[in-house]
Amino acid sequence: MKQWHKDIVAYQIYPKSFCDTNGDGIGDIKGIIGKLDYLKSLGINTVWLSPCYPSPGDDNGYDISDYRGIASEYGTLDEFKEMLDGMHSRGIKLLMDLVVNHTSDEHEWFVQSRSSKDNPYRDYYIWRDPVDDHEPNEWVAAFGGSAWEYDELTGQYYLHLFSKKQPDLNWENPKVRQEIADMINYWLDMGVDGFRCDVINNISKDFTRAYAGGNGPRLHEYLHELHVKALEPHGAFTVGETWGLTPAQALDLTSEERGELTTTFQFEHLLLGRVNGDKFDPEPVDRKAFVDILAKWEYGLSEDSYPVLVMENHDQPRALSRFGDKNYPYESATMLASLLYGMRGVIFIYQGQELGLHDPIFNSLDEYRDIETLNAYRDLKSLGKFSDEELLRKMQFGSRDCGRTPIPWTTEKEGGFTNGTPWIKTQVDKGYTVEEQDGDEKSVLNFYRRLLSVRRSTACMGDGRFELLLNDGKTSVYTRTLDGETVYVVTRFDENECVMPECVPTDAKVILNNYDSFGNTLKPYQSVWLKK
Numbered sequence: 001m002k003q004w005h006k007d008i009v010a011y012q013i014y015p016k017s018f019c020d021t022n023g024d025g026i027g028d029i030k031g032i033i034g035k036l037d038y039l040k041s042l043g044i045n046t047v048w049l050s051p052c053y054p055s056p057g058d059d060n061g062y063d064i065s066d067y068r069g070i071a072s073e074y075g076t077l078d079e080f081k082e083m084l085d086g087m088h089s090r091g092i093k094l095l096m097d098l099v100v101n102h103t104s105d106e107h108e109w110f111v112q113s114r115s116s117k118d119n120p121y122r123d124y125y126i127w128r129d130p131v132d133d134h135e136p137n138e139w140v141a142a143f144g145g146s147a148w149e150y151d152e153l154t155g156q157y158y159l160h161l162f163s164k165k166q167p168d169l170n171w172e173n174p175k176v177r178q179e180i181a182d183m184i185n186y187w188l189d190m191g192v193d194g195f196r197c198d199v200i201n202n203i204s205k206d207f208t209r210a211y212a213g214g215n216g217p218r219l220h221e222y223l224h225e226l227h228v229k230a231l232e233p234h235g236a237f238t239v240g241e242t243w244g245l246t247p248a249q250a251l252d253l254t255s256e257e258r259g260e261l262t263t264t265f266q267f268e269h270l271l272l273g274r275v276n277g278d279k280f281d282p283e284p285v286d287r288k289a290f291v292d293i294l295a296k297w298e299y300g301l302s303e304d305s306y307p308v309l310v311m312e313n314h315d316q317p318r319a320l321s322r323f324g325d326k327n328y329p330y331e332s333a334t335m336l337a338s339l340l341y342g343m344r345g346v347i348f349i350y351q352g353q354e355l356g357l358h359d360p361i362f363n364s365l366d367e368y369r370d371i372e373t374l375n376a377y378r379d380l381k382s383l384g385k386f387s388d389e390e391l392l393r394k395m396q397f398g399s400r401d402c403g404r405t406p407i408p409w410t411t412e413k414e415g416g417f418t419n420g421t422p423w424i425k426t427q428v429d430k431g432y433t434v435e436e437q438d439g440d441e442k443s444v445l446n447f448y449r450r451l452l453s454v455r456r457s458t459a460c461m462g463d464g465r466f467e468l469l470l471n472d473g474k475t476s477v478y479t480r481t482l483d484g485e486t487v488y489v490v491t492r493f494d495e496n497e498c499v500m501p502e503c504v505p506t507d508a509k510v511i512l513n514n515y516d517s518f519g520n521t522l523k524p525y526q527s528v529w530l531k532k
C-alpha cells in the first residue's frame with residue numbers, strides 16, 4: 001500500500017444534504033467549496049463524495065444517467081473542478097463514488113438497450129427470456145420485489161438487483177468493461193484521486209445460485225482488469241463497498257500482488273442491534289461482540305491490507321442512536337470515536353458524525369424520502385402483521401433517511417443549511433450545530449479534532465500492531481505497538497464506573513481522554529489513550 005493510502009482520514013459528503021447556496025433546498029458544489037476550510041479544520045485529508053452525476057434521483061444519485069457529467073442541481077463541471085482544486089490546495093484528496101454495478105434506466109446505454117433485441121447496446125445489460133411465463137429465476141431486489149422487470153417491447157426481462165430504475169450492467173461484455181475503464185480514466189485524468197466502489201462485489205453474477213448475491217466467479221478478474229487499465233497507472237486509492245465478506249475474502253480483494261482494490265469496508269459490527277441483521281427489527285446491542293468483531297478484522301487482515309474504520313454512512317441511521325447512550329450523549333459519542341479510531345486502519349467519518357448527531361425524529365410517513373424505506377413500509381404493511389404505529393417505529397429505527405437529513409450549520413432556521421425549503425426535513429437540536437460546537441472545547445466536534453491530531457502525531461497509531469488485552473462487554477483494552485512505543489486504548493462501554501483493569505499501566509501518559517481526569521476508576525463511557 002502506498003503511504004498516502006494508509007494515512008487516509010476521509011470525510012464522506014452526501015452532497016444533497018451538505019450545504020445549499022442557491023435556496024433550492026438541495027445541497028450543491030458551491031456549498032462544499034464554502035466549507036472546505038471547515039473540512040480542513042477537522043484534520044481530515046480526504047473527501048469521499050457520494051454521487052453528484054446526472055441522475056433521475058430514484059435512489060438519490062445511485063442511479064446514474066451520465067457517468068461523465070455533474071448533475072445540474074449540484075452545479076457545473078467547472079464548479080466541480082474548482083472544488084477539486086480547492087481540495088488539492090488544502091492537501092485534501094477526492095474520492096468519487098463509482099457506481100458501476102448498474103446505471104439508471106435513463107442512461108443512454110439502457111435507452112438504446114431496451115429499444116430492440118438487436119441494438120448494439122442490447123448486451124450492455126442482462127436480458128433473459130421468460131421461463132414458463134415467469135421471471136427467469138427467484139432472485140429478489142434489495143429494495144423489494146423481484147430482481148427481474150419484464151419489458152413489453154421486446155418480451156424479455158432485465159435484471160436489477162436494486163430498484164427497477166437501476167438495471168444491472170452486463171460485465172461479461174468486454175465493451176462494458178472498456179467503457180467503465182475509460183470513464184475511470186476520464187475522472188483520474190482530471191485529477192480525482194480514487195473511488196469508493198458501490199456494491200462492487202456484485203458485478204459478477206452467479207446464476208447457479210438461488211439468491212442474488214455478491215462474489216461471483218469473475219469478480220477478481222474484472223477488478224484486476226480495471227486495476228491494470230485505469231487505477232494502477234494513476235496510483236488511485238479504492239475502497240470497495242463489500243457487504244458480507246470474511247476477512248479472508250477481503251484479503252483476496254486487497255492483497256497487493258493481486259492488484260484489485262486497495263481496501264474494503266466491513267460492516268459486520270453495524271449489523272448488531274438488529275435481529276438477524278434486519279434493519280427494521282431492533283434488539284439490544286451486544287457490546288462485547290461490537291469490540292470482538294472489530295478486533296477480528298484487525299487481526300484478520302495483513303500488514304499491507306488495511307481495515308477500514310467506519311461506523312456511519314448514508315445507508316445507516318446515526319450510530320449513536322443504536323450504540324450510544326442518550327443519558328451520556330457527549331461521553332458515548334466520544335467513546336465510540338476513541339474506541340474505533342484508535343485501531344489500525346483507514347478512517348472514514350460521515351458528515352454530521354463529528355457533531356454527535358442522533359437520528360432525527362420523523363413524525364409521519366410523508367417525511368421520508370428514501371426509496372428503500374418507502375418500499376419496505378409498503379411491503380411490511382402488506383403482510384398485515386403490524387399496526388401503522390409499529391411500522392413507523394420500525395422506519396424510525398432503520399430508515400436510511402435517519403442519516404440523510406441536512407447538516408445543522410447554525411442555529412438559524414433550517415440549521416443554516418438552506419434559505420429555501422429543504423428537500424428533506426432538517427433537525428436542529430440545541431448544542432448540535434457546527435456554530436455552537438466550533439468554539440466549545442467540550443464539544444464532540446472538538447474531540448474529533450483532538451483525536452485526529454493526536455493520532456497524526458503518534459507514530460504507533462499508524463502502522464502499530466494491534467493487540468486486544470481485555471474485552472468483557474463493558475470494558476475493553478487494546479494496544480498499538482511500534483518501535484518500542486505503545487498506546488493503550490482503554491474504554492468503558494457502560495453507564496457504570498469501574499475500577500481500572502489491571503492490564504492498564506499506571507505510569508503511562510494520557511494523550512487523549514474524553515473526561516477531564518483519569519484516576520483509579522473508569523467513568524461511564526470513559527475512553528482514554530495512554531502512551532508508554
Ligand code: GLC
Nearest residue numbers: 059062099162198199241315
Ligand atoms: C450502495 C449505496 C446505496 C445504494 C445502493 C445501490 O449500497 O451505498 O445508497 O442505494 O448501493 O446503488
Ligand code: CA
Nearest residue numbers: 020022026028
Ligand atoms: Ca442548491
